[in-house]
Amino acid sequence: MKISEFQNLMKNLYLHQDRDRGIERTFIWLVEEVGELANQLKVKNEKDLNKISEEMADIIAWTSSLANVLGIDLETALFEKYPNKCLKCNSNPCCCSSSTDSR
Amino acid sequence: MKISEFQNLMKNLYLHQDRDRGIERTFIWLVEEVGELANQLKVKNEKDLNKISEEMADIIAWTSSLANVLGIDLETALFEKYPNKCLKCNSNPCCCSSSTDSR
Numbered sequence: 001m002k003i004s005e006f007q008n009l010m011k012n013l014y015l016h017q018d019r020d021r022g023i024e025r026t027f028i029w030l031v032e033e034v035g036e037l038a039n040q041l042k043v044k045n046e047k048d049l050n051k052i053s054e055e056m057a058d059i060i061a062w063t064s065s066l067a068n069v070l071g072i073d074l075e076t077a078l079f080e081k082y083p084n085k086c087l088k089c090n091s092n093p094c095c096c097s098s099s100t101d102s103r
Numbered sequence: 104m105k106i107s108e109f110q111n112l113m114k115n116l117y118l119h120q121d122r123d124r125g126i127e128r129t130f131i132w133l134v135e136e137v138g139e140l141a142n143q144l145k146v147k148n149e150k151d152l153n154k155i156s157e158e159m160a161d162i163i164a165w166t167s168s169l170a171n172v173l174g175i176d177l178e179t180a181l182f183e184k185y186p187n188k189c190l191k192c193n194s195n196p197c198c199c200s201s202s203t204d205s206r
Contacts, residue, residue, distance in 0.1 A: 078109055103120070
């Protein structure tokens with residue numbers, strides 16, 4: 001499924017609710033999902049990958065909802081910020097330095 | 104671009120760094136991006152849609168990085184959690200109630 005198709009699915013399913021809720025409260029829902037992911041990740045051993053997958057799906061879904069309310073095209077945003085190379089070192093794979101926080 | 108293609112792009116570009124950084128610190132990066140989105144959204148008038156788009160792209164990118172470290176397929180996760188209907192009311196568009204928080 002394309003990123004644009006997923007964003008459109010969210011639009012068809014939920015835009016009427018997302019618009020009514022508005023930008024601020026839709027963002028709060030996104031933050032809640034990040035908290036739910038944290039809740040899964042804090043488990044030290046035997047993390048539940050199914051639940052983690054669900055929370056990740058929710059994060060992408062609520063980001064898509066927020067993008068829909070704001071009229072933002074996520075696929076275009078991803079193309080521009082993440083072309084087929086690292087924007088800092090112009091390489092793929094990124095070879096920015098030995099730091100793991102170079103992005 | 105497919106969701107799986109974007110996740111693979113993140114894998115090719117950054118997985119070596121993401122693995123070194125590990126789950127916890129990669130999650131912290133995701134949270135930082137959510138904070139950067141908050142920073143843009145708190146502007147009351149004339150929000151900068153370009154910057155908001157970038158922060159949204161970063162949220163999806165860091166979610167993809169985290170999924171890569173954990174071996175999670177995001178496209179599958181999205182299909183399962185968000186099929187072509189609302190899982191609660193079985194409809195598209197969702198008609199769960201007049202509440203805007205029914206999801």
